[in-house]
Amino acid sequence: MTIELDPVMSWLVIIGLVIVLGAAFLIGRRTGVRRALKTARRYAHATNLSDAEADPATRYRAALIVNPTKTDVRRLSSTAEAICRFEGWSPPLVTETTPEDTGEGAAVRALDEGVDVVIAAGGDGTVRAVASALAGTSTPMGIVPLGTGNLLARNVEVVLDKTEWALRIALWGRNREIDVGTAKIAEDGDTHVFTVMTGLGFDAAVMADTNADLKSRLGWLAYVEAGSRKLAGKPSHVKVTFDDEYRILARVRSVLGGNCGKLQGGIQLLPQAVIDDGMLDVLIVSPKNLGQWVGVLASVLGRKASNGLHTDIRKCQKVVIEARDQLDIQLDGDPVGRSSYLEMAVMPSALTIRVPTVEQRKQIRAEAWPV
Ligand SMILES: [Mg+2]
Known part of the structure; x- marks a missing residue:
């Protein structure tokens, strides 16, 4: 058996419902029905709990x-x-x-x-x-x-x-899928995973040389202390190959591959890096003296590292860095030793995280x- 409503009646029912719901919402805001709902939800949790205890x-x-x-x-x-x-x-x-x-x-x-x-x-x-x-x-x-x-x-x-x-x-x-980076520090070596940044050269040398005791007392200032001792080092000759096809030769202090680019204090080291775009952002830092480091710092702070003073950023899915010297390497801030080879790639949407x-x-x- 079906119940037939004439169109006028249906409209009256709909309007009536809208008025009742609207009034309930307004009254709810004033009288703390939300709080009541929250309490009800808490009781609901308690019920779930006892149900779940049974199984x-x-x-x-x-x-x-x-x-x-x-x-x-x-x-x-x-x-x-x-x-x-x-x-x-x-x-x-x-x-x-x-x-x-x-x-x-x-x-x-x-x-x-x-x-x-x-x-x-x-x-x-x-x-x-x-x-x-x-x-x-x-x-x-x-x-x-x-x-x-x-x-x-x-x-x-x-x-x-x-x-x-x-x-x-x-x-x-909420579940969010993000990319992860992979890194190899020898051509036939193990593959390591990283979630933020992997680097070779200056950044890794700083992390390898940061005093753990100072780090627990001063936090990131300990990196500044180690960094200032490393600034005056010499650039290294490297061959950087992007996506197996585009190759550059450069004298660099640091090459860094990042999945995302935000550092402490709101500093955006890789301003265009997106954590789920299936790309790595590769930063090449190549100052030759202390004066040029000032330019690097200005470029990073001004979020212009992608085409800044002695800095350059390129997006790619894979990058291979071959250096003339053995250089320090870090994965997400962990020093992992020295090598003249670093290969990085991206695994798109490989990791689900809760945000x-x-x-x-x-x-x-x-x-x-x-x-
Ligand atoms: Mg990315």
């Missing part, structure tokens, strides 16, 4: 991989456990990184356990190690930034100094600026 197999589970040199692991894991419990997730699988396994092995084990998200809690080194295991899989990576640079977190706008929010974003954030949703951004702002 733990259906609950989400996170792995938390922590660099113990950056934080108090017990405190972080109890915060993570509390948030997981509140959100109806199983207790997290917590693993500490070690000098032997900086996070990749732990992330592989977490994947074997079938977790729903792997959270890297540490600096860019820990993020890189975890990303190495997750690249090419569909398991997302969360980030709790605890390092000096936290460059990936900065580039994807994960909150930097709110651990609890970083954990919530890891659990319920804040619009609603989470709003809540974080509301907490920062209570009205």
